[in-house]
Amino acid sequence: MSGPLRLPAAPLEDWLRERYFRAETDISSSGVHNYTLGELRALDAGLRGGELDALMFRDGSSLGAERLRAAVAARVRPGSGQVVMTTHGSSEALFLAFNALVRPGDEVVVPDPAYHSLWALAASAGAVLRFWPMRPENGFVPDLADLRAVLSPRTRLVVVNFPHNPTGACVDPAGRAELLELVEASGATLLWDDAFADLVHDHPRLPDPSRDISRSLSFGTLSKAYGLPGLRVGWCVLPEELAQDLVRVRDYLTLSLSPLTELLAAVAVEHADTLIAPRLTEARRNRDLLLEWARASDGAVECPVPRGGVTAFPRFRGIEDTTELCERLLARHGVLVVPGACFGHSDRMRIGFSVPEGELVRGLQAISKELVELPAPKRRGEPR
Ligand SMILES: Cc1ncc(COP(=O)(O)O)c(C=O)c1O
Numbered sequence: 001m002s003g004p005l006r007l008p009a010a011p012l013e014d015w016l017r018e019r020y021f022r023a024e025t026d027i028s029s030s031g032v033h034n035y036t037l038g039e040l041r042a043l044d045a046g047l048r049g050g051e052l053d054a055l056m057f058r059d060g061s062s063l064g065a066e067r068l069r070a071a072v073a074a075r076v077r078p079g080s081g082q083v084v085m086t087t088h089g090s091s092e093a094l095f096l097a098f099n100a101l102v103r104p105g106d107e108v109v110v111p112d113p114a115y116h117s118l119w120a121l122a123a124s125a126g127a128v129l130r131f132w133p134m135r136p137e138n139g140f141v142p143d144l145a146d147l148r149a150v151l152s153p154r155t156r157l158v159v160v161n162f163p164h165n166p167t168g169a170c171v172d173p174a175g176r177a178e179l180l181e182l183v184e185a186s187g188a189t190l191l192w193d194d195a196f197a198d199l200v201h202d203h204p205r206l207p208d209p210s211r212d213i214s215r216s217l218s219f220g221t222l223s224k225a226y227g228l229p230g231l232r233v234g235w236c237v238l239p240e241e242l243a244q245d246l247v248r249v250r251d252y253l254t255l256s257l258s259p260l261t262e263l264l265a266a267v268a269v270e271h272a273d274t275l276i277a278p279r280l281t282e283a284r285r286n287r288d289l290l291l292e293w294a295r296a297s298d299g300a301v302e303c304p305v306p307r308g309g310v311t312a313f314p315r316f317r318g319i320e321d322t323t324e325l326c327e328r329l330l331a332r333h334g335v336l337v338v339p340g341a342c343f344g345h346s347d348r349m350r351i352g353f354s355v356p357e358g359e360l361v362r363g364l365q366a367i368s369k370e371l372v373e374l375p376a377p378k379r380r381g382e383p384r
Contacts, residue, residue, distance in 0.1 A: 005124050010116040012342040024334030025355075027363035030165050030311050031224040032199075032279035032354040037264075040228075043274060044267040055263060060256030062247045064235070068262045071269035076197075076220065078237045079210035085243055086262065088254050090195055090221040090234030091117060093246075095253070097191060097217055097236060098125045100245040106156035109147070109188070113343040115165045118193060122159065130155070136345065139304035140167035140313070144178050151186045158183045161193035163200060166343050166350040167313045168306020176206050180213050190216040196309040198225035198276050201284055208237055215239070224309070225276050226268055233257065233265040279354060283310045286353040286360050293364045300371055310354035313340065316371065321346040325370055333366035 016028065041047040063069065064086030072084045087093040094117045102108060104126030110119040112131040123129055130150040134140040142162070151158070160179070163170040171179055183190045192209050197220060200206065209216040217238040223229035236246065250256075268275060287305075290312055294303035303314035316322060323339040326349060330336055340348030349367075353360055 007124050008116075008120055010120070012116060012338065015338060015342050016336075019330055019336055022334075023330060023336035025359050025363045025366070026336045027352050027355055027360060028336040028338045028350065029352040029354070030196075030309065030350075031229050031352075032227045032276075032283060032310055033356070034229065035227045035275060040264060040267060043271040047264075047267055051263070052260075055259055058259060060259055060262060062250060062256055063243060064257060065259065065262035065266065068233075068266040068269065069235075071266050072220065072235050072237075075269055075272055076208050076218070076237055077211070078208050078218075079212070079214065081214060081240055082210045082237050083240045083243050084235055084237055085246060086233065086235045086257055086265070087250075088234070088257065089223060089229075089232045090193070090219040090236075092250075092254060093219050093234050093236035094118070094121055094193070096246040096249045097219075097238070098122050098127075099249045100242070101157060101189065102127045103156070107152060107154040109150050109155055109158045111142075111159065111161060111164065113166065113345060114159075114161060115193070118159050118161060122157070127157070132160075134164065134167060134169055136304075136315070136348075140164070140169040141304075142169055142171055142175065144175065144182060147179070147182060151182065151188070153187070155186055155188040157191055158186070158188045159191045159193070161195070162206070163196040163306075163308020165196070165309060166311050166338070166340075167304060168309045168311055169304070170200060170202075170307040171206070172203055173206065176209075177212070180209055180216075184213045184215070188215070192216060192218040194218045195221050195224045198272070199280060199283065199310060200308040201287065202307050210237060210239075217242070222265055222268055225279070226272070227275060227279060228265075228268055231261055231265055231268070233261055282357070283354045286310075286355070286357060287312075289357065289360060290351065290353050290364065293368075297368070297371075301367075306353075310352055312351050312353060313343075313345070313348050314351065315340075315345075315348045319347060319374070322349045325349070325367075325374060328370050328374075329366055332370070333362075335363045335366045337363070337367070
């Protein structure tokens with residue numbers, strides 16, 4: 001822990017920070033592969049015309065630009081009484097929400113494993129964490145009985161992330177309904193990290209939780225399904241009466257977004273399907289390819305099926321900690337993946353499968369090669 005916010009290091013960021021810029025084959029990402037400004041401009045006559053030059057660099061509004069907020073609302077279709085606030089990535093939205101909503105001593109239920117912000121921000125705001133385990137022995141399939149077991153009359157917030165980073169686990173529509181009922185009956189507020197909402201593979205996109213319960217906040221982003229992580233735009237859908245609480249935190253942090261990024265983001269959301277559909281089709285093809293690679297490994301690679309998102313979280317027979325394997329992949333093949341230790345499961349590896357097919361194949365071949373060549377003492381159990 002360090003600094004007044006008492007935030008722990010974020011191992012995922014520490015791992016990616018410099019390696020990201022050195023990788024030749026990047027199969028580490030939790031987002032689809034990226035778009036260029038040119039591709040974005042091609043979608044919109046205004047951007048191709050004089051709209052960019054005419055843009056005045058005024059301060060933005062605290063809740064975000066009307067055009068972007070309207071575009072997000074048209075896509076997410078929040079329940080009544082909810083508003084959209086746009087933020088610097090969903091990271092800012094999560095920071096604002098935890099700092100506005102958590103009082104010291106509140107119980108907050110968080111998934112385990114989870115993206116670091118989801119538990120570390122709650123803890124830094126003074127929450128007592130209760131973990132909802134996603135169990136590797138069940139392929140990380142979320143079990144609502146496990147959630148029920150950690151809910152209590154003191155639970156103030158329940159945090160979920162479906163589809164889930166890094167495992168790709170997701171609730172189906174019936175599971176979503178049961179989850180919402182459980183949280184509502186507990187009296188807690190639901191925080192649904194919906195970063196991968198548009199990347200569900202085996203059933204339609206799940207509706208925003210606010211369609212069915214009023215005490216909910218959801219978090220979206222352009223960083224994952226839209227292929228625009230560098231634009232740094234996300235949002236929060238939240239009850240109108242809470243919006244000012246988040247704005248009061250923002251007043252000390254970012255004040256508002258740039259009108260330039262909000263203009264580009266509005267165009268992206270207005271053309272969401274055009275941006276997302278081709279990446280989603282490719283991701284589903286690549287998911288099959290990755291699962292086939294794991295099946296063909298004769299038990300050396302054991303991979304839970306990702307139901308959403310574009311990451312898989314396989315385990316490797318006989319390897320207790322994949323970190324050295326990940327280092328070798330980068331050093332010898334220029335292939336970037338994420339060691340499972342960044343998510344508290346050192347025997348696993350996060351593989352991002354939204355890349356052009358050839359790149360995924362190159363990355364997987366490099367992993368296979370290293371698995372064969374890995375020195376015996378690094379392995380546990382029988383040799384391959
Ligand atoms: C589950 C989840 N939530 C939130 C974020 C933050 O993303 P951004 O701030 O780019 O929207 C990430 C990024 O990896 C994530 O995986």
